[in-house]
Amino acid sequence: MKYIILNIESWQIMITFNDVSKVYPNGTKGLNHINLTINEGELVVIVGLSGAGKSTLLRSINRLIDISEGDIQINGQSITSASGAKLRRIRRGIGMIFQSFNLVKRSTVMRNVLSGRVGHHSTLRTVFGMFPKEDHELALDALARVNLQEKAYSRADQLSGGQQQRVSIARALAQQPQIILADEPVASLDPLTTRQVMDDLQRINQELQITTIINLHFIDLAREYATRIIGLRAGEIVFDGTPEEATDDVFSHIYGRPIHRDEVLGANAPGEDIVTVIPDAADIKATSGEPL
Amino acid sequence: MNMMIEAPAAPKKYKKILTWLFFIVVLVLCSIQTEVTPYQLIRGLPQMGILLSEMFPPDWSYLPTIWKPMVETVQIALVGTMLGGLLAIPVSLLCAYNIVQSRLVSLPVRLILNLVRTIPDLLFAAIFVAIFGIGPFAGMLAILFFSFGLIAKLTFEAIEAIDPGPMEAMTAVGANKIQLIVFGVIPQALPYYMSYLLYAFEINVRAASVLGLVGAGGIGLLLDRSLGLFRYDRAAMIILLTLVIVLVIDYGSTVLRRKLL
Numbered sequence: 001m002k003y004i005i006l007n008i009e010s011w012q013i014m015i016t017f018n019d020v021s022k023v024y025p026n027g028t029k030g031l032n033h034i035n036l037t038i039n040e041g042e043l044v045v046i047v048g049l050s051g052a053g054k055s056t057l058l059r060s061i062n063r064l065i066d067i068s069e070g071d072i073q074i075n076g077q078s079i080t081s082a083s084g085a086k087l088r089r090i091r092r093g094i095g096m097i098f099q100s101f102n103l104v105k106r107s108t109v110m111r112n113v114l115s116g117r118v119g120h121h122s123t124l125r126t127v128f129g130m131f132p133k134e135d136h137e138l139a140l141d142a143l144a145r146v147n148l149q150e151k152a153y154s155r156a157d158q159l160s161g162g163q164q165q166r167v168s169i170a171r172a173l174a175q176q177p178q179i180i181l182a183d184e185p186v187a188s189l190d191p192l193t194t195r196q197v198m199d200d201l202q203r204i205n206q207e208l209q210i211t212t213i214i215n216l217h218f219i220d221l222a223r224e225y226a227t228r229i230i231g232l233r234a235g236e237i238v239f240d241g242t243p244e245e246a247t248d249d250v251f252s253h254i255y256g257r258p259i260h261r262d263e264v265l266g267a268n269a270p271g272e273d274i275v276t277v278i279p280d281a282a283d284i285k286a287t288s289g290e291p292l
Numbered sequence: 293m294n295m296m297i298e299a300p301a302a303p304k305k306y307k308k309i310l311t312w313l314f315f316i317v318v319l320v321l322c323s324i325q326t327e328v329t330p331y332q333l334i335r336g337l338p339q340m341g342i343l344l345s346e347m348f349p350p351d352w353s354y355l356p357t358i359w360k361p362m363v364e365t366v367q368i369a370l371v372g373t374m375l376g377g378l379l380a381i382p383v384s385l386l387c388a389y390n391i392v393q394s395r396l397v398s399l400p401v402r403l404i405l406n407l408v409r410t411i412p413d414l415l416f417a418a419i420f421v422a423i424f425g426i427g428p429f430a431g432m433l434a435i436l437f438f439s440f441g442l443i444a445k446l447t448f449e450a451i452e453a454i455d456p457g458p459m460e461a462m463t464a465v466g467a468n469k470i471q472l473i474v475f476g477v478i479p480q481a482l483p484y485y486m487s488y489l490l491y492a493f494e495i496n497v498r499a500a501s502v503l504g505l506v507g508a509g510g511i512g513l514l515l516d517r518s519l520g521l522f523r524y525d526r527a528a529m530i531i532l533l534t535l536v537i538v539l540v541i542d543y544g545s546t547v548l549r550r551k552l553l
Contacts, residue, residue: 062464092466102457104479115475119466127474168461175465 012040012075014179014211015061020070022056022235030056031067032235040178041209043202045222047239047246048232049255054215057232058181061213062094063087075178092119095172095210097182097201101164105157109148109167112156113139116174135174142173146200162193169200173208180204182214186221198225219251347528354529358514362533365510366541368428368503369496372435377489379436380444384485385473387448390456409441413499417508428509435500439492443485450484451477483552490545497541501534 015038022030030053038044046054059065060072063079071080079090095116103112117135118126125131143149146166148159156164165185172180182201186194202225205212216222222229223243231239231246231254239246239254323329385391386401416437420430459476467475504512511530518526 064460064464088466088468090466091464094464096461096464098457098461100457102455102461104458104476105455106483107479111475111479115462115467116465118462118471118475123468123470126471171461171465 014038014040014042014075015213016073018071018073020060020067020072022053022060022065023068029053029235030065031060034070034235034237036230036237036240038211038213040211041205042211043205043225043227044211044213044230045226045228046213046215046230046232047217047219047222047251047254050217052232053235054232055183056235058183058213058215061179061181062091062096064096088119092175093178095169095175095177095180097165097168097172097180097185099184099187101161101168101188103156103164103168103171105155107156108153109143109156109159109170110136110139110152112167113142113152113170113174116142116171119175138176139170139174142170143167145173145204146170160193162189162196165189165193165197166200169197169204173204177210179211179213182212184215184217187217194221201225219246219248222246343524346522346524349525350528350532351523351525352529354526355533358511358530358533361504361511361514362537364428365500365503365512365534366497366537368431368510369435369493369500372432372500373439373489373493373496375432376436376439376441377443377485377492379440380447381485383440384444384448384451385477387444388451390452390454390459391473391477405441405444408437409445411437411441413438414502414506417503418506421507426507426509431500431503431508431510434503434508435496438499439496442492442495443488446488446491447481447485450488451481454480487549487552490549494538494542494545497538498534501538 015036017034017036020031020034020036024030032053034057046057048054056065060067061074061079063072063082067080071078073079074090074094077086077090079087082090104115111129114129114131114135117131117138120135121131140149140152143152146169148163148166148170151159151163151167156167159167169180180201185201186197189197198221201212201214204210214225223246226243229239229241229243229246230237231250233254239250241250383401383405387398387405389395389398392398413434416434417431420433424430424433454477458480459472462472462476500510500512502512502515504510504514505516507513511534515527515530518524518530
């Protein structure tokens with residue numbers, strides 16, 4: 001059925017997984033024969049227990065993790081076979097947001113955001129920090145989109161956790177990416193800042209049509225923000241559908257026992273039992289300590 | 293129900309006693325073999341008194357004469373530390389396993405670094421005096437190599453301890469290796485590096501003041517001469533001035549380092 005849907009969709013295909021598997025050196029299967037197509041402008045939320053392969057899936061897209069088998073195409077180019085300058089050029093078009101922000105805390109916000117531009121210029125130019133004027137404007141514009149323009153010249157470690165995460169969103173935006181990947185972006189944040197960060201990601205996705213893929217632990221957030229939810233279990237896609245289709249039952253299947261897709265899809269009326277609750281701070285704390 | 297949980301047995305006492313006994317035996321044996329005994333200390337006490345009395349009062353009129361060599365000493369330390377520190381930057385990056393993945397590169401570099409570090413500064417000075425002749429140039433080279441070994445070692449350990457997050461972010465952004473180092477590594481390691489540079493300078497001012505003993509320039513030459521001529525009042529003056537200079541530099545560097553970290 002899937003190919004029919006693809007034909008109807010007028011969106012350009014942005015990411016393609018062709019039979020992708022990842023086996024870690026210790027024998028753990030991170031991904032197991034994944035076939036997946038993500039279209040331009042989608043806001044995909046990947047859900048699943050920790051260890052289900054969410055991080056592996058996300059990090060294989062910009063090849064922070066090398067896959068063992070298969071091929072991943074970004075906008076028609078294989079990142080799996082790319083290397084050197086070509087690999088860096090593909091990565092330049094993919095912004096990434098991390099659970100622990102990964103900012104240089106001693107540097108200014110501006111320098112952190114400008115570091116998103118290094119892929120666009122020569123080594124010599126960037127080493128001496130000679131970014132063109134347009135880059136500074138671009139960086140300020142990116143900061144304005146996350147409402148942090150006035151913090152541009154503060155040191156990153158003077159900002160709160162939520163602000164730091166929004167700086168890292170600005171850094172990704174400064175890349176002028178076609179894709180933004182966010183690996184558990186809110187797992188180290190409190191409920192209020194969680195919402196701000198998710199709102200920023202959603203707004204950027206809608207305003208700039210940047211394809212966005214987010215790993216999340218929290219089902220309520222997934223339902224509220226996603227245009228498409230993918231459920232992973234033991235390295236396999238066990239659910240792929242709209243937030244309306246992702247009922248509580250579906251989630252319990254993703255998280256628990258094996259899922260029988262045909263049984264569950266459309267079993268509940270859309271929107272019927274969608275509860276939008278911000279998860280407890282305690283829940284967030286409990287997950288924030290997990291390794292990526 | 294009636295599970296008996298045995299209390300862990302207390303550690304055996306004899307281990308502790310044996311350890312202490314071992315250290316005492318080693319100490320006594322070494323002391324006898326090298327004739328470093330408290331007896332020597334007591335026998336030397338009167339001599340110490342004589343020396344001290346001859347040192348006082350220090351010869352204040354000697355101050356203008358030793359001022360220039362003292363400045364030269366600090367200059368030797370300064371130039372040597374700076375150049376050694378510069379040389380340490382690329383080498384410490386090459387040593388760090390989190391920057392250079394290939395052991396084929398980092399292991400030989402580490403080996404060379406360790407070799408350099410086994411040679412004490414006075415030995416370096418003696419070697420360079422033999423090569424380049426008597427004078428401050430040999431002293432500067434000795435300081436250079438000594439501080440290079442020290443700074444490179446401390447810095448590469450600091451680099452290996454940095455947060456890998458920003459490096460990962462730079463990889464994701466599409467940065468090449470040099471850009472990754474400049475944006476992800478150097479901002480994190482810089483305060484440590486600067487602190488080690490200052491620390492090395494502190495040590496080097498002290499080291500440079502005795503380099504003259506082997507003819508490598510600086511205030512040490514005059515100290516050697518004063519001692520040889522039994523002018524202990526002049527030697528006292530040199531020691532006093534060195535003390536003041538070292539204290540001032542130590543204090544300044546401590547304040548700066550506290551601000552850096």
